[in-house]
Amino acid sequence: MYIFTGWMYNTSATRFSHQIRKICAAVDVADEGIVTVMLAVEKIGRVAFAAAGDDDWVISTWKENQLDNALSFQGGSCMWDGLIHVSVIDPPRRRRREGEESVAQPPVPPPRRIATCSSEEIHLPSLVELDSELMLVGYNGSSLSRILVLRLADLAMGMIVPVANIGDHVLFIGARSLCISPGWLPSIGGNSIVCFHAGENYLAQYHLGTGSWSPASDGQLMLSPPSHPCSLIHHIFTCCYRQFWNKGLIFCSESEPEWWAMRKYRYGENLLPEFIEEENWPS
Incomplete structure (x- = not known):
């Protein structure tokens, strides 16, 4: 079970915990068996992820204003904006190197636009x-x-x-x-x-x-x-x-x-x- 409160207490969001309850959760299982959970938190426009065995969450350095309509799909999150640009946030891919027990934490990839219509x-x-x-x-x-x-x-x-x-x-x-x-x-x-x-x-x-x-x-x-x-x-x-x-x-x-x-x-x-x-x- 991931300790999400550790991230909350390190930020001023502690006083606004009621505002970070609107989330879209996605689970991805990589070929190596690494299970990654990704949370798209609507009110703060950030994405957090953690893999099995992690001590803390990795928070995105970028913000996304359209997380209110995020949809969990195949381990990632898909969303659209007012101009109907459809974007997807892919789950971070981790690779376990031979001889290493731990897996380096990659950054959260930014939204990737995949379709557009008017x-x-x-x-x-x-x-x-x-x-x-x-x-x-x-x-x-x-x-x-x-x-x-x-x-x-x-x-x-x-x-x-x-x-x-x-x-x-x-x-x-x-x-x-x-x-x-x-x-x-x-x-x-x-x-x-x-x-x-x-x-x-x-x-x-x-x-x-x-x-x-x-x-x-x-x-x-x-x-x-x-x-x-x-x-x-x-x-x-x-x-x-x-x-x-x-x-x-x-x-x-x-x-x-x-x-x-x-x-x-x-x-x-x-x-x-x-x-x-x-x-x-x-x-």
Whole structure:
């Protein structure tokens, strides 16, 4: 188990521990059997990694402002920015030299841009993993009339090829996106996307083959959570929003989830500033 508190106490982030809980974790196993854990910490824009046997974490000397949408993929983290440049942070590669017991710690590699497309080609995109491939899912334009699915592999080659069929899968799109089998959801068939419609403000189901919209479930998620018992669709969609599911709440777009117990210990003092001092961060 890695001692993350050692890194915290060496920085001014100790007073802001509630702000470093939004992380994206990735695990990589190298050919030599070296296991590396990488944490993309959203609020401070830094990446930390440690391998099995390390005494401390290595922190990136660079900052990245788009870690709020980082997605763990194949041991690294993938993210996109407002201009829809998709980048990946690869796990550091360590090599154990013959005759040496320890492994030197390489620096954290900076983000590597792998694909680019414009907001005219896809609007309000999200990243999701489907069958070991990364997909960019968003609207076809500001009209929000259709949903577009693009393979990241195609974008990396400069091609815009909309995916018309995602097979026997349902994509749940939110702050974190999920891919599930429709066998768990008899009311929703495959080749579908479930999202909170950005224009109409309801939980919608979009069929990728027909281009048709329909309500994904009963219940209004705009002003208040649905009445109990909630459907499985509500529970799965809530899993896309950590600030709701980690409190046992159902997603509601107009509510601000709060802890019921020990709130001050979870969020810190109310008078804490909204920024993190950086005098002790690596440069």
